[in-house]
Amino acid sequence: MSQIIEKKQISSDVFLMRLEAPLIAEERQAGQFIILQVDENFGERIPLTIADASTKDGTITIIYQVVGKTTLALSQLEVGQEVEALVGPLGTPTHIHNYGKVVCVGGGIGVAPMHPIAQALKKAGNHVTIITGARNQDLLILQDEMKAIADEFIVCTDDGSVGRKCLVTEPLRELCANEATKPDMVIAIGPPIMMKFCSETTRPFGVFTQVSLNTIMVDGTGMCGGCRVNVGKEVKFVCVDGPEFDGHLVDFDNMIARLSSYKEIERTRYKCFVEKTINQKEAAL
Amino acid sequence: MSYHTLEELNKTAKDILEDLGDRISTLKNKERTAIPSQDMPVQDPFLRATNLEEVAIGYTAEQAIVEANRCLQCAKQTCVDHCPVNIAIPSFINHIAKGDFALACEVIKESSLLPAICGRVCPQEKQCQSNCMVGKALKDVDKSVAIGRLERFVADWERNNGIGKVPSVKPATGKKVAVVGSGPAGLVVAADCRREGHQVTVFEAFHKAGGVLRYGIPEFRLPNEIIDHEIENLKAMGVELKTNFVVGRTRKLTDLIDKDGYDAVFVGTGAGLPVFMGLEGENLVGVFSANEYLTRANLMMAYDKEHTDTPIYPSVNVAVLGGGNVAMDAARMAKRLGAENVYVVYRRTENEMPARNEEILHAKEEGIEFRFLQNPKRIVGNEASRVTGMECLRYELGEPDESGRRKPVEIKGSEFILNVDTVIVAIGNGSNPLISQTTANLSVNRRGNIVVDETQATSINKIFAGGDIVLGAATVILAMGEGRRAAASINKMLSEELAS
Ligand SMILES: Cc1cc2nc3c(=O)[nH]c(=O)nc-3n(C[C@H](O)[C@H](O)[C@H](O)COP(=O)(O)OP(=O)(O)OC[C@H]3O[C@@H](n4cnc5c(N)ncnc54)[C@H](O)[C@@H]3O)c2cc1C
Ligand code: SF4
Ligand code: FES
Numbered sequence: 001m002s003q004i005i006e007k008k009q010i011s012s013d014v015f016l017m018r019l020e021a022p023l024i025a026e027e028r029q030a031g032q033f034i035i036l037q038v039d040e041n042f043g044e045r046i047p048l049t050i051a052d053a054s055t056k057d058g059t060i061t062i063i064y065q066v067v068g069k070t071t072l073a074l075s076q077l078e079v080g081q082e083v084e085a086l087v088g089p090l091g092t093p094t095h096i097h098n099y100g101k102v103v104c105v106g107g108g109i110g111v112a113p114m115h116p117i118a119q120a121l122k123k124a125g126n127h128v129t130i131i132t133g134a135r136n137q138d139l140l141i142l143q144d145e146m147k148a149i150a151d152e153f154i155v156c157t158d159d160g161s162v163g164r165k166c167l168v169t170e171p172l173r174e175l176c177a178n179e180a181t182k183p184d185m186v187i188a189i190g191p192p193i194m195m196k197f198c199s200e201t202t203r204p205f206g207v208f209t210q211v212s213l214n215t216i217m218v219d220g221t222g223m224c225g226g227c228r229v230n231v232g233k234e235v236k237f238v239c240v241d242g243p244e245f246d247g248h249l250v251d252f253d254n255m256i257a258r259l260s261s262y263k264e265i266e267r268t269r270y271k272c273f274v275e276k277t278i279n280q281k282e283a284a285l
Numbered sequence: 286m287s288y289h290t291l292e293e294l295n296k297t298a299k300d301i302l303e304d305l306g307d308r309i310s311t312l313k314n315k316e317r318t319a320i321p322s323q324d325m326p327v328q329d330p331f332l333r334a335t336n337l338e339e340v341a342i343g344y345t346a347e348q349a350i351v352e353a354n355r356c357l358q359c360a361k362q363t364c365v366d367h368c369p370v371n372i373a374i375p376s377f378i379n380h381i382a383k384g385d386f387a388l389a390c391e392v393i394k395e396s397s398l399l400p401a402i403c404g405r406v407c408p409q410e411k412q413c414q415s416n417c418m419v420g421k422a423l424k425d426v427d428k429s430v431a432i433g434r435l436e437r438f439v440a441d442w443e444r445n446n447g448i449g450k451v452p453s454v455k456p457a458t459g460k461k462v463a464v465v466g467s468g469p470a471g472l473v474v475a476a477d478c479r480r481e482g483h484q485v486t487v488f489e490a491f492h493k494a495g496g497v498l499r500y501g502i503p504e505f506r507l508p509n510e511i512i513d514h515e516i517e518n519l520k521a522m523g524v525e526l527k528t529n530f531v532v533g534r535t536r537k538l539t540d541l542i543d544k545d546g547y548d549a550v551f552v553g554t555g556a557g558l559p560v561f562m563g564l565e566g567e568n569l570v571g572v573f574s575a576n577e578y579l580t581r582a583n584l585m586m587a588y589d590k591e592h593t594d595t596p597i598y599p600s601v602n603v604a605v606l607g608g609g610n611v612a613m614d615a616a617r618m619a620k621r622l623g624a625e626n627v628y629v630v631y632r633r634t635e636n637e638m639p640a641r642n643e644e645i646l647h648a649k650e651e652g653i654e655f656r657f658l659q660n661p662k663r664i665v666g667n668e669a670s671r672v673t674g675m676e677c678l679r680y681e682l683g684e685p686d687e688s689g690r691r692k693p694v695e696i697k698g699s700e701f702i703l704n705v706d707t708v709i710v711a712i713g714n715g716s717n718p719l720i721s722q723t724t725a726n727l728s729v730n731r732r733g734n735i736v737v738d739e740t741q742a743t744s745i746n747k748i749f750a751g752g753d754i755v756l757g758a759a760t761v762i763l764a765m766g767e768g769r770r771a772a773a774s775i776n777k778m779l780s781e782e783l784a785s
Contacts, residue, residue: 089535
């Protein structure tokens with residue numbers, strides 16, 4: 001059981017929650033995640049990255065987008081209520097050291113997990129360039145927080161409502177192509193397709209590129225293999241070997257296909273739940 | 286075998302009892318072996334293939350008494366020698382024969398803590414029952430005294446009549462024991478250490494306790510109600526249960542001692558690392574480890590499609606790879622979840638299958654199709670990366686090797702495609718490295734199993750281990766046996782500390 005200490009809506013369908021979890025707050029490192037369940041009996045287990053933590057308050061912060069039944073149910077909980085099951089910190093922490101020049105690319109909701117990593121990379125002495133991107137201005141999150149960390153800050157939107165009107169891969173390519181700005185390491189977190197294209201962008205330049213994968217998970221401890229991905233010639237379990245991998249080795253197409261394993265079922269369950277919620281609201285009026 | 290209802294079987298037992306009358310206590314051995322062995326009442330195969338309820342219903346009291354009277358009360362107790370925890374088998378059976386079920390249960394509990402579970406899942410035909418004199422006399426191991434069914438009967442009888450007492454707990458010693466993992470090994474350690482008056486906390490990674498008993502073995506073979514009952518008993522004894530707690534991540538193993546002040550730690554984290562075959566196409570959508578498939582179905586309740594949020598793959602034609610209990614469970618679960626055709630693909634023949642005989646029989650009755658002497662070569666998929674089939678090779682038994690066993694050899698050019706949309710890999714479990722990777726100085730062997738001495742002590746002071754994490758994927762009863770031994774060592778260590 002974890003009590004919700006704070007809840008904030010930070011864009012149209014993105015929420016920030018601070019949860020009571022003193023042990024996780026104490027142990028967690030950048031790049032790690034938790035698995036939570038809204039309902040211990042029938043709820044599914046979903047992985048979410050730890051965006052921030054405070055050992056003083058004994059809390060962790062998660063940021064999530066409402067994309068399915070569980071995230072919708074989570075967004076309906078209020079401060080003071082409890083999340084029934086919360087387990088973590090899971091995964092291997094990001095390898096933080098002084099690479100020199102690093103570029104952090106955060107797409108959409110991926111900016112949230114990027115935040116603690118960018119912070120740690122900055123602290124380790126790196127020159128940090130941050131590129132954030134989203135479809136439009138409304139979907140950009142944590143801009144002030146990221147700006148505060150960045151030595152260089154670049155914003156891209158698909159529609160040009162703020163920053164450059166382009167995909168994140170465009171400034172990334174420019175940075176790689178210029179000997180003076182060529183990064184020593186790139187880390188990209190966001191939708192799978194974005195991570196795939198970031199990796200493709202840096203590949204010809206031979207720039208080491210890490211990506212943080214968010215696959216389907218069940219246990220999060222290496223027991224089920226549901227989270228497996230092809231990395232080079234090897235099969236890796238994202239929940240224990242990852243979530244970060246060398247983007248040039250990840251088989252993104254297989255990963256994207258595996259992510260859609262239950263698309264149909266998930267879609268109907270989400271629809272049913274939305275309808276039920278609406279009906280309940282109407283009945284209450 | 287034709288199907289008989291519980292009522293029919295019970296009537297047969299009643300008739301036998303009536304027939305024997307008072308003579309029953311003075312029968313000669315020959316007369317006892319002549320008593321027909323009592324069949325386990327089961328749910329109708331056609332009905333049960335579509336429900337989750339327990340397949341084996343359990344003996345009636347009359348059946349149990351008849352079956353118990355088949356026991357010869359041998360002087361040389363070979364059955365006891367072949368029970369990993371040496372239950373006083375003839376003694377408990379004798380009490381059943383006399384109708385004293387309570388006493389029978391007490392006898393079993395001296396050696397085994399979880400008889401309702403062992404009676405259901407032990408591979409008896411390879412243990413106690415393989416060495417029963419009745420079976421030997423009749424030259425058929427299936428005609429041995431049904432020790433497991435009798436064990437289950439008394440345990441169920443006790444639970445259903447609500448007469449099982451919560452074990453008494455000695456006065457508090459002030460010592461703290463941490464148990465990591467709530468599978469059978471951990472549960473036994475928790476009970477045995479708590480009984481001595483130590484404060485016990487069980488840490489479990491999942492949100493529910495029970496280990497494989499909960500997430501792996503399905504409801505139709507081991508109902509959750511039985512596991513719940515055992516967990517409730519532990520809680521009533523004062524054992525604290527901390528779920529959603531991954532030792533190695535939420536807290537380092539040695540921190541339990543260094544930071545949290547535990548005086549002893551038991552590691553019973555199980556095997557829990559799915560082994561894949563390394564086949565081409567094994568990462569396609571529709572290929573699952575048995576662990577994943579069964580966890581979704583059991584622990585995450587995916588069989589309850591109405592209520593659960595956890596999806597399960599909508600399968601029509603399923604191939605299960607492997608021949609053990611895990612494979613049988615996965616196959617039978619897939620059938621219950623609506624698959625039309627379920628194939629168990631196994632490289633050897635039925636004789637080599639490690640699964641319990643009863644499970645193989647039940648699987649057949651439920652319409653699972655066995656494909657012996659076949660082995661997958663690769664899994665094929667469509668443009669959406671979904672499984673559309675599995676290419677298999679046929680095998681034949683070759684010349685016997687030195688051990689006299691005929692090894693399967695592939696038949697060249699015998700490739701064919703099995704039309705399936707789902708493949709469940711159930712070829713075994715390795716040991717999960719999470720604890721060893723996050724604990725310095727913990728000795729593990731080449732296979733990743735924690736190394737222990739004869740007291741179950743690991744290479745780190747105050748830390749003990751047992752069950753599958755030590756043995757590799759083994760059995761419930763062996764895990765319990767190791768837990769027993771570890772608890773005895775922990776209790777001894779702590780009592781010496783208290784005395785000094
Ligand atoms: C599908 C299936 C069917 C089986 N059928 C049979 C059968 O019919 N008969 C039989 O005798 N045996 C059977 N077995 C084998 C048997 O279940 C195991 O040998 C037995 O459960 C091992 O017990 P254990 O206590 O060592 O570990 P487990 O039962 O594996 O329990 C380990 C527990 O530790 C938890 N854990 C793991 N890591 C951590 C961590 N870091 N921190 C906290 N908790 C952790 C796990 O979540 C789990 O709950 C079967 C196994 C499977 C998978
Ligand atoms: S515990 Fe298992 S091996 Fe021992 S008597 Fe019971 S069924 Fe046989
Ligand atoms: S989520 Fe089960 S192994 Fe990674």
